[in-house]
Amino acid sequence: MAFTKCRMLHKTPRARRRDANLARILDAAMELVAGGGLEALSMGRLAAAVDYTPGALYRYFPSKDALLAQLVAQVLEEVQGFLGRAEAALPPGAFPLTRVFALAQGYRDFARERPHGFGLLAMTMASPRVLLPGAADAAPVTAQVIATLELLAQALGDAEAQGQLEPGDVMERTLCLFATLQGLLMLHKQARVAPGVLALDRLVPAATRTLLLGWGAKPRAVTAALEKNERPGAHP
Numbered sequence: 022m023a024f025t026k027c028r029m030l031h032k033t034p035r036a037r038r039r040d041a042n043l044a045r046i047l048d049a050a051m052e053l054v055a056g057g058g059l060e061a062l063s064m065g066r067l068a069a070a071v072d073y074t075p076g077a078l079y080r081y082f083p084s085k086d087a088l089l090a091q092l093v094a095q096v097l098e099e100v101q102g103f104l105g106r107a108e109a110a111l112p113p114g115a116f117p118l119t120r121v122f123a124l125a126q127g128y129r130d131f132a133r134e135r136p137h138g139f140g141l142l143a144m145t146m147a148s149p150r151v152l153l154p155g156a157a158d159a160a161p162v163t164a165q166v167i168a169t170l171e172l173l174a175q176a177l178g179d180a181e182a183q184g185q186l187e188p189g190d191v192m193e194r195t196l197c198l199f200a201t202l203q204g205l206l207m208l209h210k211q212a213r214v215a216p217g218v219l220a221l222d223r224l225v226p227a228a229t230r231t232l233l234l235g236w237g238a239k240p241r242a243v244t245a246a247l248e249k250n251e252r253p254g255a256h257p
Contacts, residue, residue, distance in 0.1 A: 043081055046071055050092055055137040059144050059152070062089065090158040093145055096138040097165035103131040104172050111250070117180035118238060118246035124173050125202055125229045126250065129221065132206040143207050170195050180238070187237030194236060201228050226250075 032040070049070040053061045064085055068075045082088040107127025108120055115123075132139040145152055153159040174195040180186045186194075205224050226247055233243050 039081075046073075046078070046081055046088075047092055047095060050088060051137050051141065054092075054141055054144070059089075059148065064088070084158075086153055086155055086158045089145075090153055090162050093141065093162050094165045096135075096141055097162070097169045099135060099138055100128065100131050100142075100169050101165075101172075103127045103134075104169070108172060108176075115249065116185070116242075116246055117176045117183060118185050118233060118242060119249045120176040121173070121180065121198075121233065122226055122229055122247050122250035124176060125198070125225055128199075128202050129206065129225045132209065136209075139206065143203070146203065170199060173198065180233075185238055185242055186233070189236055194232075198229065198232055201232065 046067065050062060050067055053066055053070065062085065064075055064078055064082075067073075067088070068078045071078070082091070104124050104127040107123045107130065111119060111123050153162060174191055177186065177194050177198070178191045181188060181191065202225060205221060205228055209221065230243050230247060234240060
């Protein structure tokens with residue numbers, strides 16, 4: 022996950038070299054996690070992977086927690102990109118329920134196209150221990166989590182405001198939908214050996230539909246929203 026070129030513009034050569042080095046370090050850290058889990062990520066292993074001394078690596082990250090925090094925050098930024106593009110692909114004025122389906126599919130696309138990033142999020146969520154005990158490391162990640170869920174919360178809130186859903190706790194609904202999607206998509210390995218049962222491209226919209234119906238959406242409206250999401254060129 023290299024930094025984009027736009028983030029490298031208008032910087033001094035020294036700053037661009039530092040950004041390039043930082044991107045290489047984060048890419049190597051992701052490879053370590055993808056290959057051996059969170060336990061495989063250590064400053065010593067990472068230093069060896071990028072041909073640095075441990076002391077040189079600490080010039081970029083003061084601790085392993087700081088490294089993990091930036092790695093997770095970067096993945097969450099990437100998730101935001103997938104969700105934003107999924108919603109932007111809909112026609113202007115798309116109904117909120119249509120946006121909900123599009124955002125669910127956007128997260129599905131992220132999981133499929135960025136498996137290492139999805140795996141990192143899955144590992145950090147599943148870990149029984151607090152991975153970022155320090156407030157300085159946890160705060161930026163928390164802010165990115167909130168920003169990541171904002172589009173989904175906005176769509177669900179708009180659906181309620183327009184009478185497509187019964188009144189309810191928007192944040193609770195947002196977390197329930199995200200947790201459902203996360204749980205389903207974590208079955209991707211099992212889906213390879215049971216594609217007929219665990220067809221994730223079918224289960225993601227099906228689970229989204231079930232939740233929306235439970236929150237008071239009309240079956241006909243949900244079906245229409247799903248069809249419009251499958252045909253994004255159609256008018257809402």
